[in-house]
Amino acid sequence: MDTTATPESASTPIGPRPVLQVEDLTQDFGGLRALNELDLTVNEGEIVALIGPNGAGKTTFFNCVTGIYTPTEGRVYLYDAQKRRRLLNGRKPHDITAMGMARTFQNIRLFGDMTVLENVMIGRHCRTSTGIWGALTRTPAARREEQETIDISYDLLESVHLAQFWNERAHNLPYGAQRRLEIARALATNPRMLLLDEPAAGKNPQETKELEELVRHLRDSRDLSILLIEHDMGMVMSLSDRIYVMEYGSRIASGTPEEVRANPRVIQAYLGESDDA
Missing domain, CATH: 3.40.50.300 (P-loop containing nucleotide triphosphate hydrolases)
Structure with a gap:
């Protein structure tokens, strides 16, 4: 049984250590399924992007993770500095903030x-x-x-x-x-975990480049893990360590920028058909 704070097992092999771990996250609004069994992990020191067309469910995902919505199903965990896993389901937004996760909003x-x-x-x-x-x-x-x-x-x-x-x-x-x-x-x-909701929205190319540099600097200087929603694909591809792609509330792909860029389903659903498709 999951508890609100459990230490990592001593037998766990050394590797990437998660900060945010989301399992089977589902969100229903009446008869509408906005999120469908989403899994997502952000490890220590990573910059991870969550992308998808408008209406894919990205901001709904942020709202579930930060306590604004209570997920219909699934579990959301935040690991603290002592590597203890803390269950976030049912907690208020200010409690989640105090536990080490902060966010910005799409609308300032x-x-x-x-x-x-x-x-x-x-x-x-x-x-x-x-x-x-x-x-x-x-x-x-x-x-x-x-x-x-x-x-x-x-x-x-x-x-x-x-x-x-x-x-x-x-x-x-x-x-x-x-x-x-x-x-x-x-x-x-x-925070240990920072969520950025469309930080490049409304910025010109020079401002976007400066934002990339700022995000990297903040990650490195403050030991942050960062998850961002962003529509600027140039910024996503150059800034992210890994990318998750959503469509209609479900995850359709994940991987490095190179893997996502070459994924046929992503090209069709989000980036647009290639010229020789």
Whole structure:
């Protein structure tokens, strides 16, 4: 029987260590099956892409994994830093965030009238311990924790090249900068697993190239595992270690970028027929 926290078996052979493990994930909405027995694994240090046509179920998958939806069937596990497997089914989104998984959204969800720095500081909420009384009375511990939150948030803004805008209202940022601010706010939760929902949407080619470099840097400098939904195939193919392909809620292919690019079913369903088909 699965438990909410189980250590890996001592007899498990050394190899890629999973951070996110999804088994037989199914999501029904009434008579509609949006996800059909999906399996997916993201290992430590990997950048994995989840691709598919519009309506394939990619964002529904993210919503199930992060606790916004409760899956109809299947299991979702997150491995912690001690390699313990934690069952996520039935947990609230804020609990899953506190366990080490953060995400961005397809539609930007910033607090537009708050400053850029304040938006990132909000992301630190799950990592702070000051209660209402400490905040009201401004105890020394509360002041130290607040300064630590400011320092960490500013460092995150530097990592996504937004430090110069720290006191600007979030809604005044250009679209691409707002996307980077969402990433910084997600990183403020100190995740092991980061989910990015169409991070290149609305970006021009130069901005997309800079985003690729940023994602790689964040993965390497913060020991992150990353799962992204993305429609920019150039970015997907150059950035990803592995790719999963969905169609109508089911997985139709998976593998390295080279394997997926050459898969006839993927070419037909997603990338378009080849010229000599």
